[in-house]
Amino acid sequence: MTSRPTETGRSEALTAPVRGRGSGARGALPFAAAAYILFVLTVGTNMPTPLYARYQAEFGFTPIVVTLVFAVYAGTLVPTLLMSGALADSIGHRRVVVPAIALAGVAAALFAAADGVGSLFAARALQGISVGAASSALTAALVETEPSGNRTRASSLASAMVTGGGGLGPVLAGLLAQYAPLPLRLTYLLELGLLALAMAAVTQLPTPTGPRPAWRPRRPSIPAAARRQFALAGAVSFLGWAVVALFLAMVPSYTSVILHRDNLLLSGTAAGMFLLFAALAQYVLSRTGTVARPAVGLLLLVAGLALLAAAGATRLTPLLLAAAVVGGAGQGIAFMAALARTNELAPPESRAEVLSAFYMITYLGVGIPVIGVGFLAAEVGLFPAVVTFSALTGVACLTVATAARTQPDPPSPRPA
Numbered sequence: 001m002t003s004r005p006t007e008t009g010r011s012e013a014l015t016a017p018v019r020g021r022g023s024g025a026r027g028a029l030p031f032a033a034a035a036y037i038l039f040v041l042t043v044g045t046n047m048p049t050p051l052y053a054r055y056q057a058e059f060g061f062t063p064i065v066v067t068l069v070f071a072v073y074a075g076t077l078v079p080t081l082l083m084s085g086a087l088a089d090s091i092g093h094r095r096v097v098v099p100a101i102a103l104a105g106v107a108a109a110l111f112a113a114a115d116g117v118g119s120l121f122a123a124r125a126l127q128g129i130s131v132g133a134a135s136s137a138l139t140a141a142l143v144e145t146e147p148s149g150n151r152t153r154a155s156s157l158a159s160a161m162v163t164g165g166g167g168l169g170p171v172l173a174g175l176l177a178q179y180a181p182l183p184l185r186l187t188y189l190l191e192l193g194l195l196a197l198a199m200a201a202v203t204q205l206p207t208p209t210g211p212r213p214a215w216r217p218r219r220p221s222i223p224a225a226a227r228r229q230f231a232l233a234g235a236v237s238f239l240g241w242a243v244v245a246l247f248l249a250m251v252p253s254y255t256s257v258i259l260h261r262d263n264l265l266l267s268g269t270a271a272g273m274f275l276l277f278a279a280l281a282q283y284v285l286s287r288t289g290t291v292a293r294p295a296v297g298l299l300l301l302v303a304g305l306a307l308l309a310a311a312g313a314t315r316l317t318p319l320l321l322a323a324a325v326v327g328g329a330g331q332g333i334a335f336m337a338a339l340a341r342t343n344e345l346a347p348p349e350s351r352a353e354v355l356s357a358f359y360m361i362t363y364l365g366v367g368i369p370v371i372g373v374g375f376l377a378a379e380v381g382l383f384p385a386v387v388t389f390s391a392l393t394g395v396a397c398l399t400v401a402t403a404a405r406t407q408p409d410p411p412s413p414r415p416a
Contacts, residue, residue, distance in 0.1 A: 030145040031154075033204035035161050037097060038138040040198045042165030043172070044104055044191045045073065045127045046275075048111060048120075049248045050174035050268035051184060053256055058184075061117050063253060063382075067374025069120045070249040073128040074367025080132030081356040081363070088137035089353055093205045097141075100134035101202065103127075105195045112188035132363075135162075136355035141205055143343060143351060155340045156286040160279050163332055167275030170248065174268020183264075222354060226345040233338040233345075234358060235400045236294045238365035240331040240338070242393060243301055245370040246308075247274040247324065250377075250386065255320070257382050258312045266317075273324035274304075278332030285336060292337040298401040300330025305390035312383045335362075369393070 048055075052066045088096045107126035110119050139158045146154040176190070177183040222230050251274075252267035261267075285292050304327020311319035339358070346354035369389065377385035 026145060026147055026149070028147055030204045030206055031142060031147060033201040034093075034138050034141040034145060035157055036201050037101065037198045038135065038142075038158065039161040039165040040191075040194045041100070041104055041131055041134055041138075042162050043169040043194065044108060045131055046166045046169030046248060046272070047173040047187050047191060048124075049170040049271050050252050050264045051177055051187070052249075053252055053267065054177065054184060054264070055114070055117075055120060059117050059120075062378070064374045064378050065117060066253070067249055067370050069117070069124055070245070071367040071371045072121055073124045073131075074363045076125045076128030077132035077363045078128075078360050078367070080129045081136065081360040084133040084136060084356055088140060089350055092207055093137045093141045094202055094207060096137045097134050097205065098199070098202055100130045100137075101195055101199050103130040103133075105192055108188040108191045108195065112185045112192075114184070132359075135359050136353075139339075139343075139355050139359075140351045145206060151343050152340055153286065155343045156282060156336060159332075159336045159339045160282045160286070163275045163282065163335065164279030166244070166248075167272040167277075167279060167328075170268040170272035171265075171276070172268075174265040174272070177268075178264040222357060223345065223347060229341060230345055230354075230358070232294075232400070232403060233341040234361035236298065236334050236404065237338040237358065237362040239298065239393060239397050239400060240301060240334040241362050241365040242369040243305065243327055244274060244278075244331060245366045246373060246386070246389060247271050247327070249370045250373060250382070251320070251324075253382060254312065254386065255317075258315060260315070261317065270320055270324055273321060274328040274331065277325050277328030278335065281329040281332035282336045285333065292333050292340065294334050294337040294404040295401040297330045297332070297334025297337060298397040298404070301327055301334065302330075302394045302397050304328070304330055305394050309387045309390050312386060 052069070055061075056063070056066060084096055103126050107123040107130065110123035110126070114120055114123070139155075142154040142158050143151050172190075173187040176186050180186050182189075248271050251271045255261050255267045255270055282292070284290075304323045304325075307319055307323035307326060311317070311323055342355065342358040343351070373385050373389050376388060379385075380388075
C-alpha cells in the first residue's frame, strides 16, 4: 500500500486499520495478552544477570565463561528466528508461542536446580530458543490485534515490553537474591508462576483463518525497495543492544571488581536501570506522540558509554548509574525508531518473517560483541576492555547516526 502523509504528519498506511487475518484479530484482551507474554518471556531471560557472580563463586568458573553463558542465548536465538518468522505466518501465532512458553519454563526449572555450569549453558540455550520462536510472532500479533489498527502504537508497546521486561528481570532477581531466602532458587520459582499465567493468556491470541502461506525453511526476505532502510534500522538496533549486552553481562562484575560493591541488588539495579530507562523513554515518546529519531538515540548511547568509562576511572557509583540512565534513554529511543521503521516496511503477509530478520540482527548485537569484551578482559583486565569496547562502539554509533540523519523520520506514535 502506498503511504501518503496526512495533515498530522503521520502515514495513512501506518494509522489506517490493518485487516485482521484471524478470528478475534482486534480487541483489548488479545492485545494485552500478546504484550504480557512478550513481557514475561523477556523478564525471565535477564533474571540471571545479577546472579552470575554468585554462580561464578559457587561453581568456580572464569569471567570468560560468564560472557559465554550470556552469549549462548543469542547463539540459539538467532537460528531459531530464521525458522520461526515464516512458521508463525504459516501456522499462526498460538502454535508457535505455546511451545516457546513451555521451553521457557524448562529453562527456569534448570536454573532453579542448577548444580554446575552445564546447567547454566543448557538453560540459557533454551531461553534463546524460546524467545527466538516467540518474539517475532508476538510482535506481529500486537500489530494485528491493536484495537484501532495503529501499527506504530503496537510497535511502541512491543519495544516497551522487550526493554521494560529486560530491565525488571535483573532488579527483581537482585532484590530476591540479596534479601530473600533461597537466593539462587526463588527468582526462578516466581518466573514459573508468571509463565503459567502466560500460558493461560495464549488462548486470547488470534487463530488463523483463510489461506496461509505454506511454510518452508528459508532466509527472511526483505522487499528490494526497503532493504537500505531495513539495513539502517538493523544497524541501529544492533548497536543499541550491543551496549545492552555490555551492561547486562559485565556491569555486575564491573560493580564488584572496579567499584568494590558486592550488593546483588545494586548489581541488578545498575544493569536493569539501563533497560528500565529505555522503557521510560519509549513511554514518554509514545504518550506525547514525539518522533523517535535514531540519531538522537545513538548520540545518547555514546554519552552513556563515556559515563561508563568515567565511572570506572573515578570509581564513582553515581557515574555508573548516570551511564545507565543516559545510555538507557538512548537505547530506548534508538530501538523504538528501528522497530517502528521495520514494522512500516514489512508487508502484512510476511510481517513475522521480516520481524524475525530484524530480531536476528538485534540479537547478533546481544551475542557477538560481549564475547569479545570477555576475552579482551581476560587479557588486559575488565576496565581496559570496557573502555576499548566503549570507544569502538561510540565511533560506530556516530557513523550510523550520520547515515540515519539522511533517512526519513520514523513514524510518530499517536498519544495514548
